[in-house]
Amino acid sequence: xxxxxxxxxxxxxxxxxxxxxxxxxxxxxxxxxxxxxxxxxxxxxxxxxxxxxxxxxxxxxxxxxxxxxxxxxxxxxxxxxxxxxxxxxxxxxxxxxxxxxxxxxxxxxxxxxxxxxxxxxxxxxxxxxxxxxxxxxxxxxxxxxxxxxxx
Numbered sequence: 001x002x003x004x005x006x007x008x009x010x011x012x013x014x015x016x017x018x019x020x021x022x023x024x025x026x027x028x029x030x031x032x033x034x035x036x037x038x039x040x041x042x043x044x045x046x047x048x049x050x051x052x053x054x055x056x057x058x059x060x061x062x063x064x065x066x067x068x069x070x071x072x073x074x075x076x077x078x079x080x081x082x083x084x085x086x087x088x089x090x091x092x093x094x095x096x097x098x099x100x101x102x103x104x105x106x107x108x109x110x111x112x113x114x115x116x117x118x119x120x121x122x123x124x125x126x127x128x129x130x131x132x133x134x135x136x137x138x139x140x141x142x143x144x145x146x147x148x149x150x151x
């Protein structure tokens with residue numbers, strides 16, 4: 001990892017090194033000083049929701065660096081982009097968002113599970129056993145809610 005030199009009294013921002021030993025190596029993740037937008041990938045099989053969520057979160061100051069409709073796309077994007085957070089729908093058609101979350105965990109900073117239903121109580125044990133830092137219903141999805149879970 002290299003660092004960019006900051007003026008005296010300012011925090012340094014760590015940036016990912018460009019060389020990796022393997023194509024499977026997880027990119028090194030950034031830390032935030034509050035000036036860099038949080039980078040996220042949204043994983044959901046509902047295309048209208050992807051468009052709406054992306055527009056909403058970007059308007060609220062997040063950088064949506066990718067969207068994926070299935071586990072294979074999510075894994076590819078997580079490996080390539082190394083986002084700070086991945087929002088993963090619990091139900092991805094025939095796929096389980098819990099399984100997808102476990103697969104992409106090595107390549108992302110944090111996982112947040114999402115659903116169109118407020119299912120936190122129903123899935124409480126599965127959420128607790130997952131690598132996710134929490135759950136958000138899609139109706140309550142916002143940049144502030146995401147920041148509260150990841151910081």
